[in-house]
Amino acid sequence: MEIKIIKDVLEANNNIAEENKSIKDERKIMMVNIIGSPGTGKTSFILKLIENMDIPCGVIEGDVASDIDARKMAERNIPVVQINTGGACHLNAYSINKALSTLDFEGGILFIENIGNLICPSDFELGEDFKLAMANVAEGDDKPYKYPLLFSKAKAVVINKIDLLPYFDFNKQYFYDGVKTLNDEAEIFEVSSRTGEGFEVLAKWLKEKYDEYVQGK
Amino acid sequence: MHELSITESIVNMVSDEAKKRNVNKVTKINIVLGELTGFEEESIRFYFDVLSEGTPLYGAKLDFKKVKAEFKCRSCGMIYNRGNFTFKCPYCGSSGVLIEKGKELYIDSIDVE
Numbered sequence: 001m002e003i004k005i006i007k008d009v010l011e012a013n014n015n016i017a018e019e020n021k022s023i024k025d026e027r028k029i030m031m032v033n034i035i036g037s038p039g040t041g042k043t044s045f046i047l048k049l050i051e052n053m054d055i056p057c058g059v060i061e062g063d064v065a066s067d068i069d070a071r072k073m074a075e076r077n078i079p080v081v082q083i084n085t086g087g088a089c090h091l092n093a094y095s096i097n098k099a100l101s102t103l104d105f106e107g108g109i110l111f112i113e114n115i116g117n118l119i120c121p122s123d124f125e126l127g128e129d130f131k132l133a134m135a136n137v138a139e140g141d142d143k144p145y146k147y148p149l150l151f152s153k154a155k156a157v158v159i160n161k162i163d164l165l166p167y168f169d170f171n172k173q174y175f176y177d178g179v180k181t182l183n184d185e186a187e188i189f190e191v192s193s194r195t196g197e198g199f200e201v202l203a204k205w206l207k208e209k210y211d212e213y214v215q216g217k
Numbered sequence: 218m219h220e221l222s223i224t225e226s227i228v229n230m231v232s233d234e235a236k237k238r239n240v241n242k243v244t245k246i247n248i249v250l251g252e253l254t255g256f257e258e259e260s261i262r263f264y265f266d267v268l269s270e271g272t273p274l275y276g277a278k279l280d281f282k283k284v285k286a287e288f289k290c291r292s293c294g295m296i297y298n299r300g301n302f303t304f305k306c307p308y309c310g311s312s313g314v315l316i317e318k319g320k321e322l323y324i325d326s327i328d329v330e
Contacts (some may be wrong), residue, residue, distance in 0.1 A: 007324050149320065
């Protein structure tokens with residue numbers, strides 16, 4: 001006998017993600033889920049970005065192990081919570097739920113640095129306002145073609161290490177075409193955390209998104 | 218390895234359903250899996266054998282219905298599937314847009330004794 005079920009396998013996670021949404025909305029927090037490969041420069045990008053932001057910012061640091069990144073944030077007096085997944089390759093809504101309960105932060109942008117990985121984190125909603133996908137010049141221009149789910153879901157796409165463009169065969173047109181096919185609405189930003197290039201534009205865009213978010217609440 | 222948590226969800230959801238309906242034996246679980254999700258069928262099967270032990274699901278067959286991502290050409294309007302390293306339309310070579318298909322991951326139905 002066949003019994004119809006039709007239930008999303010990620011339902012349990014998605015329910016907690018919805019709960020996270022209401023928790024962070026009560027605290028007027030816009031939450032941005034940053035996803036990129038290991039070594040793409042997520043931590044230095046967040047540090048540089050926060051330097052350029054004139055609204056309060058906090059960070060949830062996801063790592064398999066260690067608190068190296070969280071300490072870098074804390075040294076600069078950025079409100080931060082470390083999540084160690086102990087081997088798991090992505091953050092889930094439950095881990096964010098716990099982090100939100102310990103983080104003393106409201107009225108600003110909360111960046112979530114997900115585990116360095118382009119596959120798994122894309123499937124798990126955390127209750128974020130949007131995803132920011134990060135690629136970089138050194139890892140190649142084919143990332144949208146290899147990891148389509150992430151780029152199809154991201155509202156913002158960042159190409160980091162743009163100062164390395166003269167040294168790599170990174171075909172920008174090919175990268176842009178890939179992103180735009182998956183996601184016509186995505187905004188693409190070119191930055192270098194080393195030189196600071198592109199951060200002013202991105203910070204301005206984020207501020208606009210934050211203002212829209214606050215007005216919508 | 219993120220299939221581990223997904224397989225746990227599948228086992229829990231189907232176990233709950235079996236309990237609710239007084240089912241002692243689930244023989245097949247029909248899952249719909251989109252091409253764009255990062256989930257790999259073989260890994261789900263591997264974890265399933267371990268996680269389902271001692272439940273009415275043990276020994277059940279996992280059936281995956283794969284859904285391919287579809288793109289619509291901006292120029293000629295044809296619907297097509299992607300190539301390996303290109304998203305271009307195979308009919309006219311223009312760019313396309315992803316249409317909402319290929320992101321599915323749900324339990325469609327179960328077969329029970």
